[in-house]
Amino acid sequence: MPVPKGTSLDPARTRDAILAAATEIFYRRGLDGVGVAELCGVVGASKETLYRHFGSKDGLIGAVLDERSDRITRWLAGTVDTAGPDPGDQLDAVFDTLGGWYAEPGFRGCAIVNAAAQRHDSPALEVAVRHLGRYLELLTGIAERAGAAQPALLGRQLLILLEGATVVADHHDPGATAAEDAKRAARALLAQATRKASVT
Amino acid sequence: MPVPKGTSLDPARTRDAILAAATEIFYRRGLDGVGVAELCGVVGASKETLYRHFGSKDGLIGAVLDERSDRITRWLAGTVDTAGPDPGDQLDAVFDTLGGWYAEPGFRGCAIVNAAAQRHDSPALEVAVRHLGRYLELLTGIAERAGAAQPALLGRQLLILLEGATVVADHHDPGATAAEDAKRAARALLAQATRKASVT
Protein backbone atom coordinates (compact mmCIF):
# COMPACT_ATOMS: atom_id res chain seq x y z
CA MET A 1 0.00 0.00 0.00
CA PRO A 2 1.34 3.42 -0.92
CA VAL A 3 0.65 6.12 1.67
CA PRO A 4 -0.85 4.28 4.66
CA LYS A 5 -4.48 5.27 5.17
CA GLY A 6 -4.81 8.01 7.78
CA THR A 7 -1.31 9.47 7.70
CA SER A 8 -1.14 13.20 7.32
CA LEU A 9 0.72 14.15 4.18
CA ASP A 10 3.55 16.41 5.27
CA PRO A 11 6.61 16.58 3.02
CA ALA A 12 8.63 18.56 5.54
CA ARG A 13 8.05 15.96 8.21
CA THR A 14 8.99 13.17 5.83
CA ARG A 15 12.17 14.99 4.95
CA ASP A 16 13.02 15.47 8.62
CA ALA A 17 12.43 11.79 9.35
CA ILE A 18 14.80 10.74 6.58
CA LEU A 19 17.33 13.29 7.77
CA ALA A 20 17.15 12.07 11.36
CA ALA A 21 17.50 8.41 10.45
CA ALA A 22 20.35 9.14 8.06
CA THR A 23 22.13 11.25 10.66
CA GLU A 24 22.10 8.42 13.16
CA ILE A 25 23.04 5.60 10.82
CA PHE A 26 25.71 7.53 8.93
CA TYR A 27 27.31 8.44 12.23
CA ARG A 28 27.26 4.90 13.51
CA ARG A 29 28.23 2.99 10.39
CA GLY A 30 30.02 5.53 8.22
CA LEU A 31 28.94 7.17 4.98
CA ASP A 32 29.86 4.15 2.89
CA GLY A 33 28.71 1.66 5.50
CA VAL A 34 25.06 1.86 4.59
CA GLY A 35 23.30 1.86 1.25
CA VAL A 36 20.37 3.94 0.14
CA ALA A 37 18.09 0.91 0.03
CA GLU A 38 18.79 -0.09 3.62
CA LEU A 39 18.44 3.49 4.77
CA CYS A 40 15.03 3.70 3.17
CA GLY A 41 14.05 0.50 4.90
CA VAL A 42 15.02 1.87 8.29
CA VAL A 43 13.12 5.10 7.92
CA GLY A 44 10.18 3.44 6.18
CA ALA A 45 10.36 5.63 3.13
CA SER A 46 10.72 4.73 -0.51
CA LYS A 47 13.71 5.50 -2.64
CA GLU A 48 11.65 7.81 -4.81
CA THR A 49 10.77 9.92 -1.80
CA LEU A 50 14.39 10.10 -0.68
CA TYR A 51 15.61 11.10 -4.12
CA ARG A 52 12.88 13.70 -4.55
CA HIS A 53 13.89 15.35 -1.27
CA PHE A 54 17.65 15.12 -1.57
CA GLY A 55 18.49 14.43 -5.19
CA SER A 56 21.29 11.99 -4.50
CA LYS A 57 23.09 10.22 -1.71
CA ASP A 58 25.66 12.99 -1.69
CA GLY A 59 22.87 15.54 -1.42
CA LEU A 60 21.53 13.67 1.58
CA ILE A 61 24.99 13.57 3.12
CA GLY A 62 25.37 17.31 2.60
CA ALA A 63 22.01 17.97 4.23
CA VAL A 64 22.84 15.71 7.16
CA LEU A 65 26.17 17.41 7.78
CA ASP A 66 24.74 20.90 7.36
CA GLU A 67 22.00 20.28 9.85
CA ARG A 68 24.34 18.59 12.28
CA SER A 69 26.85 21.44 12.15
CA ASP A 70 24.08 23.97 12.77
CA ARG A 71 22.70 22.02 15.69
CA ILE A 72 26.04 21.38 17.37
CA THR A 73 27.08 24.99 17.00
CA ARG A 74 23.84 26.24 18.52
CA TRP A 75 24.15 23.70 21.33
CA LEU A 76 27.70 24.71 22.22
CA ALA A 77 26.94 28.42 21.93
CA GLY A 78 23.99 27.85 24.23
CA THR A 79 26.13 26.37 26.95
CA VAL A 80 28.46 29.36 26.69
CA ASP A 81 25.53 31.77 26.98
CA THR A 82 24.23 30.10 30.12
CA ALA A 83 27.65 29.93 31.78
CA GLY A 84 27.64 33.49 33.00
CA PRO A 85 29.84 36.42 32.08
CA ASP A 86 33.23 35.08 33.19
CA PRO A 87 35.28 33.82 30.22
CA GLY A 88 36.94 31.19 32.38
CA ASP A 89 33.56 29.82 33.36
CA GLN A 90 32.54 29.85 29.72
CA LEU A 91 35.60 27.81 28.83
CA ASP A 92 34.82 25.35 31.60
CA ALA A 93 31.28 25.08 30.30
CA VAL A 94 32.48 24.24 26.80
CA PHE A 95 34.71 21.41 27.94
CA ASP A 96 32.24 20.12 30.51
CA THR A 97 29.63 19.95 27.78
CA LEU A 98 32.07 18.09 25.57
CA GLY A 99 32.79 15.70 28.41
CA GLY A 100 29.12 14.89 28.64
CA TRP A 101 29.05 14.20 24.94
CA TYR A 102 32.11 11.93 25.08
CA ALA A 103 30.46 9.88 27.81
CA GLU A 104 27.30 9.24 25.82
CA PRO A 105 26.89 5.67 24.63
CA GLY A 106 27.54 5.47 20.92
CA PHE A 107 29.95 8.40 20.91
CA ARG A 108 32.03 8.07 17.76
CA GLY A 109 33.92 11.36 17.53
CA CYS A 110 32.84 14.38 15.57
CA ALA A 111 30.52 13.28 12.79
CA ILE A 112 31.63 16.10 10.55
CA VAL A 113 35.35 15.50 10.95
CA ASN A 114 34.71 11.78 10.49
CA ALA A 115 32.79 12.47 7.31
CA ALA A 116 35.58 14.64 5.98
CA ALA A 117 38.01 11.84 6.75
CA GLN A 118 36.21 9.47 4.40
CA ARG A 119 35.14 11.92 1.69
CA HIS A 120 37.85 14.47 1.21
CA ASP A 121 35.91 16.48 -1.33
CA SER A 122 32.18 16.53 -2.00
CA PRO A 123 30.16 18.48 0.56
CA ALA A 124 31.93 16.97 3.55
CA LEU A 125 35.13 18.96 3.29
CA GLU A 126 33.39 22.31 2.92
CA VAL A 127 31.11 21.61 5.85
CA ALA A 128 34.10 20.61 7.97
CA VAL A 129 35.95 23.80 7.16
CA ARG A 130 32.93 25.90 8.02
CA HIS A 131 32.25 23.87 11.15
CA LEU A 132 35.72 24.36 12.53
CA GLY A 133 35.46 28.02 11.60
CA ARG A 134 32.38 28.32 13.76
CA TYR A 135 34.17 26.66 16.65
CA LEU A 136 37.08 29.02 16.18
CA GLU A 137 34.79 32.02 16.24
CA LEU A 138 33.21 30.88 19.48
CA LEU A 139 36.54 30.19 21.18
CA THR A 140 38.23 33.34 19.93
CA GLY A 141 35.30 35.31 21.33
CA ILE A 142 35.99 33.84 24.75
CA ALA A 143 39.68 34.67 24.38
CA GLU A 144 38.86 38.26 23.48
CA ARG A 145 36.47 38.74 26.35
CA ALA A 146 39.12 37.35 28.68
CA GLY A 147 41.56 39.99 27.50
CA ALA A 148 44.10 37.58 26.13
CA ALA A 149 47.27 39.14 24.77
CA GLN A 150 46.79 37.41 21.42
CA PRO A 151 43.16 36.31 21.28
CA ALA A 152 43.45 34.89 17.76
CA LEU A 153 46.34 32.69 18.81
CA LEU A 154 44.61 31.54 21.97
CA GLY A 155 41.43 30.85 20.00
CA ARG A 156 43.35 28.61 17.59
CA GLN A 157 45.00 26.81 20.47
CA LEU A 158 41.66 26.22 22.16
CA LEU A 159 40.34 24.83 18.89
CA ILE A 160 43.27 22.43 18.78
CA LEU A 161 42.45 21.33 22.33
CA LEU A 162 38.79 20.84 21.47
CA GLU A 163 39.43 18.75 18.38
CA GLY A 164 42.25 16.85 20.00
CA ALA A 165 40.13 15.97 23.01
CA THR A 166 37.40 14.70 20.70
CA VAL A 167 39.79 12.45 18.80
CA VAL A 168 41.44 11.16 21.97
CA ALA A 169 38.10 10.56 23.67
CA ASP A 170 37.07 8.49 20.66
CA HIS A 171 40.20 6.38 20.34
CA HIS A 172 42.32 6.37 23.46
CA ASP A 173 40.72 7.49 26.66
CA PRO A 174 40.64 4.60 29.14
CA GLY A 175 40.05 6.84 32.13
CA ALA A 176 37.60 9.08 30.27
CA THR A 177 39.70 12.06 31.21
CA ALA A 178 40.04 13.72 27.82
CA ALA A 179 37.57 16.52 28.45
CA GLU A 180 38.97 17.23 31.89
CA ASP A 181 42.56 17.14 30.63
CA ALA A 182 41.69 19.54 27.85
CA LYS A 183 39.83 21.82 30.25
CA ARG A 184 42.83 22.09 32.54
CA ALA A 185 45.07 22.79 29.57
CA ALA A 186 42.66 25.43 28.31
CA ARG A 187 42.56 27.08 31.71
CA ALA A 188 46.32 27.09 31.89
CA LEU A 189 46.66 28.67 28.46
CA LEU A 190 44.03 31.24 29.33
CA ALA A 191 45.79 32.14 32.56
CA GLN A 192 49.11 32.45 30.78
CA ALA A 193 47.67 34.59 28.00
CA THR A 194 46.06 37.00 30.42
CA ARG A 195 49.03 37.48 32.71
CA LYS A 196 50.46 40.97 32.46
CA ALA A 197 54.03 39.85 31.89
CA SER A 198 53.21 37.33 29.25
CA VAL A 199 55.53 34.79 27.72
CA THR A 200 55.94 34.84 23.95
CA MET B 1 51.98 -12.55 -20.13
CA PRO B 2 52.19 -13.83 -16.57
CA VAL B 3 55.42 -12.91 -14.81
CA PRO B 4 57.14 -10.54 -17.25
CA LYS B 5 60.33 -12.03 -18.66
CA GLY B 6 63.35 -10.89 -16.70
CA THR B 7 61.70 -9.88 -13.44
CA SER B 8 63.19 -11.34 -10.33
CA LEU B 9 60.69 -13.45 -8.46
CA ASP B 10 60.56 -12.07 -4.93
CA PRO B 11 57.35 -12.53 -2.96
CA ALA B 12 58.45 -10.16 -0.22
CA ARG B 13 59.10 -7.40 -2.73
CA THR B 14 55.75 -8.01 -4.40
CA ARG B 15 54.06 -7.80 -1.04
CA ASP B 16 55.84 -4.56 -0.25
CA ALA B 17 54.87 -3.07 -3.60
CA ILE B 18 51.20 -3.84 -3.01
CA LEU B 19 51.48 -2.49 0.52
CA ALA B 20 53.09 0.74 -0.66
CA ALA B 21 50.55 1.34 -3.40
CA ALA B 22 47.66 0.54 -1.08
CA THR B 23 49.03 2.83 1.61
CA GLU B 24 49.12 5.75 -0.78
CA ILE B 25 45.78 5.22 -2.46
CA PHE B 26 43.87 4.34 0.72
CA TYR B 27 45.21 7.51 2.32
CA ARG B 28 44.26 9.67 -0.64
CA ARG B 29 40.90 8.21 -1.53
CA GLY B 30 39.69 6.49 1.63
CA LEU B 31 39.32 2.80 2.41
CA ASP B 32 36.03 2.52 0.55
CA GLY B 33 37.08 4.90 -2.20
CA VAL B 34 39.03 2.32 -4.15
CA GLY B 35 38.24 -1.26 -5.07
CA VAL B 36 40.53 -4.24 -5.09
CA ALA B 37 40.49 -4.45 -8.88
CA GLU B 38 41.60 -0.86 -9.37
CA LEU B 39 44.23 -1.24 -6.70
CA CYS B 40 45.64 -4.26 -8.50
CA GLY B 41 45.71 -2.28 -11.71
CA VAL B 42 47.71 0.51 -10.11
CA VAL B 43 50.31 -1.76 -8.60
CA GLY B 44 50.43 -4.03 -11.63
CA ALA B 45 49.61 -7.14 -9.66
CA SER B 46 46.83 -9.66 -10.09
CA LYS B 47 44.01 -10.20 -7.66
CA GLU B 48 45.22 -13.69 -6.91
CA THR B 49 48.58 -12.34 -5.81
CA LEU B 50 46.96 -9.76 -3.58
CA TYR B 51 44.67 -12.30 -1.96
CA ARG B 52 47.47 -14.78 -1.47
CA HIS B 53 49.52 -12.18 0.39
CA PHE B 54 46.78 -10.54 2.43
CA GLY B 55 43.81 -12.87 2.47
CA SER B 56 41.18 -10.19 2.12
CA LYS B 57 40.75 -6.46 1.66
CA ASP B 58 40.43 -6.11 5.40
CA GLY B 59 43.66 -8.04 5.81
CA LEU B 60 45.35 -5.64 3.45
CA ILE B 61 43.93 -2.68 5.35
CA GLY B 62 45.20 -4.12 8.61
CA ALA B 63 48.67 -4.64 7.16
CA VAL B 64 48.72 -1.12 5.73
CA LEU B 65 47.74 0.44 9.03
CA ASP B 66 50.12 -1.70 11.04
CA GLU B 67 53.06 -0.82 8.87
CA ARG B 68 52.13 2.85 8.82
CA SER B 69 51.80 3.04 12.59
CA ASP B 70 55.21 1.39 13.01
CA ARG B 71 56.85 3.71 10.55
CA ILE B 72 55.33 6.92 11.94
CA THR B 73 56.20 5.94 15.48
CA ARG B 74 59.80 5.21 14.55
CA TRP B 75 59.99 8.45 12.61
CA LEU B 76 58.70 10.57 15.48
CA ALA B 77 60.83 8.77 18.05
CA GLY B 78 63.82 9.38 15.82
CA THR B 79 63.28 13.12 15.80
CA VAL B 80 63.08 13.06 19.58
CA ASP B 81 66.32 11.10 19.82
CA THR B 82 68.19 13.56 17.63
CA ALA B 83 66.84 16.61 19.45
CA GLY B 84 69.30 16.43 22.28
CA PRO B 85 68.77 15.82 25.98
CA ASP B 86 66.54 18.79 26.83
CA PRO B 87 62.87 17.77 27.08
CA GLY B 88 61.78 21.20 25.87
CA ASP B 89 63.87 20.80 22.75
CA GLN B 90 62.44 17.34 22.27
CA LEU B 91 58.94 18.75 22.42
CA ASP B 92 59.84 21.41 19.90
CA ALA B 93 61.26 18.73 17.65
CA VAL B 94 58.03 16.76 17.77
CA PHE B 95 55.86 19.67 16.72
CA ASP B 96 58.35 20.96 14.18
CA THR B 97 58.37 17.53 12.59
CA LEU B 98 54.59 17.53 12.57
CA GLY B 99 54.61 20.97 10.96
CA GLY B 100 56.75 19.64 8.15
CA TRP B 101 54.29 16.81 7.64
CA TYR B 102 51.30 19.16 7.59
CA ALA B 103 52.98 21.23 4.90
CA GLU B 104 53.54 18.28 2.59
CA PRO B 105 51.37 18.27 -0.52
CA GLY B 106 48.71 15.64 -0.20
CA PHE B 107 48.54 15.86 3.59
CA ARG B 108 45.20 14.42 4.61
CA GLY B 109 45.40 14.09 8.37
CA CYS B 110 46.47 10.99 10.26
CA ALA B 111 45.83 7.96 8.07
CA ILE B 112 45.16 5.76 11.07
CA VAL B 113 42.69 8.09 12.73
CA ASN B 114 41.02 8.61 9.37
CA ALA B 115 40.74 4.87 8.88
CA ALA B 116 39.22 4.44 12.30
CA ALA B 117 36.72 7.15 11.44
CA GLN B 118 35.36 5.15 8.53
CA ARG B 119 35.67 1.63 9.95
CA HIS B 120 34.86 1.74 13.63
CA ASP B 121 35.63 -1.92 14.16
CA SER B 122 37.71 -4.29 12.04
CA PRO B 123 41.45 -3.85 12.41
CA ALA B 124 41.30 -0.05 12.12
CA LEU B 125 40.04 0.64 15.62
CA GLU B 126 42.58 -1.59 17.35
CA VAL B 127 45.44 -0.08 15.37
CA ALA B 128 44.26 3.42 16.24
CA VAL B 129 44.12 2.62 19.93
CA ARG B 130 47.60 1.19 19.84
CA HIS B 131 48.89 4.05 17.72
CA LEU B 132 47.69 6.71 20.13
CA GLY B 133 49.08 4.64 22.96
CA ARG B 134 52.50 4.81 21.36
CA TYR B 135 52.22 8.56 20.98
CA LEU B 136 51.18 8.83 24.59
CA GLU B 137 54.17 6.79 25.70
CA LEU B 138 56.54 9.03 23.77
CA LEU B 139 55.01 12.25 25.12
CA THR B 140 54.71 11.02 28.68
CA GLY B 141 58.39 10.11 28.53
CA ILE B 142 59.22 13.69 27.67
CA ALA B 143 57.02 14.90 30.50
CA GLU B 144 58.77 12.62 32.95
CA ARG B 145 62.24 13.64 31.88
CA ALA B 146 61.20 17.27 32.25
CA GLY B 147 60.21 16.62 35.84
CA ALA B 148 56.57 17.55 35.40
CA ALA B 149 54.47 17.47 38.54
CA GLN B 150 51.99 15.09 36.92
CA PRO B 151 53.73 13.56 33.93
CA ALA B 152 50.81 11.29 33.02
CA LEU B 153 48.46 14.27 32.90
CA LEU B 154 50.87 16.36 30.87
CA GLY B 155 51.44 13.44 28.52
CA ARG B 156 47.73 13.12 27.87
CA GLN B 157 47.45 16.86 27.30
CA LEU B 158 50.32 16.79 24.84
CA LEU B 159 48.60 13.95 23.01
CA ILE B 160 45.47 16.07 22.77
CA LEU B 161 47.53 18.89 21.31
CA LEU B 162 49.18 16.57 18.82
CA GLU B 163 45.94 15.05 17.57
CA GLY B 164 44.12 18.37 17.63
CA ALA B 165 46.82 20.06 15.60
CA THR B 166 46.64 17.27 13.03
CA VAL B 167 42.88 17.61 12.65
CA VAL B 168 43.02 21.39 12.47
CA ALA B 169 45.90 21.33 10.00
CA ASP B 170 43.81 19.08 7.79
CA HIS B 171 40.56 21.03 7.91
CA HIS B 172 41.00 24.58 9.06
CA ASP B 173 44.45 26.03 8.96
CA PRO B 174 44.53 28.94 6.51
CA GLY B 175 47.75 30.36 7.90
CA ALA B 176 49.35 26.94 8.35
CA THR B 177 49.98 27.78 11.97
CA ALA B 178 48.59 24.65 13.60
CA ALA B 179 51.93 23.05 14.42
CA GLU B 180 53.37 26.30 15.70
CA ASP B 181 50.26 27.05 17.77
CA ALA B 182 50.36 23.60 19.29
CA LYS B 183 54.07 23.89 19.98
CA ARG B 184 53.60 27.12 21.90
CA ALA B 185 50.76 25.59 23.87
CA ALA B 186 52.86 22.53 24.61
CA ARG B 187 55.72 24.70 25.81
CA ALA B 188 53.38 26.69 28.02
CA LEU B 189 51.92 23.56 29.58
CA LEU B 190 55.38 22.14 30.12
CA ALA B 191 56.55 25.34 31.80
CA GLN B 192 53.52 25.42 34.02
CA ALA B 193 53.87 21.77 35.00
CA THR B 194 57.52 22.16 35.95
CA ARG B 195 57.13 25.33 37.99
CA LYS B 196 57.73 24.69 41.70
CA ALA B 197 54.55 26.35 42.89
CA SER B 198 52.33 24.66 40.35
CA VAL B 199 48.69 25.34 39.68
CA THR B 200 46.45 22.26 39.70
Added chain:
DNA sequence: CAGACGTCGAACCGATCGGTACTATCTCCT
Protein backbone atom coordinates in the same frame (compact mmCIF):
# COMPACT_ATOMS: atom_id res chain seq x y z
C1' DC C 1 -15.84 16.45 -7.26
C1' DA C 2 -11.44 16.87 -9.80
C1' DG C 3 -6.94 17.54 -10.54
C1' DA C 4 -2.37 18.12 -8.40
C1' DC C 5 0.67 16.25 -5.44
C1' DG C 6 3.00 12.84 -2.18
C1' DT C 7 4.12 8.30 -1.21
C1' DC C 8 4.96 3.23 -1.22
C1' DG C 9 6.47 -0.81 -3.14
C1' DA C 10 8.47 -3.18 -6.60
C1' DA C 11 10.81 -3.96 -10.72
C1' DC C 12 14.59 -2.73 -13.15
C1' DC C 13 19.15 -0.61 -14.82
C1' DG C 14 24.25 -0.82 -15.62
C1' DA C 15 28.16 -0.68 -12.79
C1' DT C 16 30.89 -2.16 -9.33
C1' DC C 17 31.82 -4.69 -5.24
C1' DG C 18 34.93 -8.45 -2.78
C1' DG C 19 36.40 -12.81 -3.81
C1' DT C 20 37.39 -17.39 -6.52
C1' DA C 21 39.02 -20.40 -10.24
C1' DC C 22 41.87 -21.54 -13.89
C1' DT C 23 45.42 -21.40 -17.39
C1' DA C 24 49.69 -20.04 -19.32
C1' DT C 25 53.96 -18.71 -18.26
C1' DC C 26 57.83 -17.42 -15.90
C1' DT C 27 61.63 -17.96 -12.05
C1' DC C 28 63.84 -20.41 -8.53
C1' DC C 29 65.90 -24.38 -6.15
C1' DT C 30 67.66 -28.88 -6.10
Added chain:
DNA sequence: AGGAGATAGTACCGATCGGTTCGACGTCTG
Protein backbone atom coordinates in the same frame (compact mmCIF):
# COMPACT_ATOMS: atom_id res chain seq x y z
C1' DA D 1 66.74 -31.31 -16.16
C1' DG D 2 62.76 -31.04 -13.59
C1' DG D 3 59.60 -30.05 -10.07
C1' DA D 4 57.80 -26.43 -7.02
C1' DG D 5 56.28 -21.99 -6.39
C1' DA D 6 54.93 -17.27 -7.95
C1' DT D 7 52.64 -14.44 -11.08
C1' DA D 8 49.55 -11.98 -14.79
C1' DG D 9 45.58 -12.12 -17.04
C1' DT D 10 40.97 -13.24 -17.60
C1' DA D 11 36.67 -14.93 -16.86
C1' DC D 12 33.38 -15.58 -13.61
C1' DC D 13 30.45 -15.56 -9.21
C1' DG D 14 26.54 -13.66 -6.40
C1' DA D 15 25.64 -9.52 -4.01
C1' DT D 16 25.17 -4.91 -3.65
C1' DC D 17 25.74 -0.31 -5.22
C1' DG D 18 23.37 4.40 -6.54
C1' DG D 19 19.73 5.69 -9.26
C1' DT D 20 15.32 5.52 -12.38
C1' DT D 21 10.72 4.33 -13.64
C1' DC D 22 6.06 3.06 -13.07
C1' DG D 23 1.62 1.95 -11.27
C1' DA D 24 -1.55 1.92 -7.48
C1' DC D 25 -3.32 4.60 -4.04
C1' DG D 26 -3.61 7.93 -0.77
C1' DT D 27 -4.11 13.10 0.85
C1' DC D 28 -4.57 17.92 -0.11
C1' DT D 29 -6.45 22.07 -2.39
C1' DG D 30 -9.34 24.35 -5.48
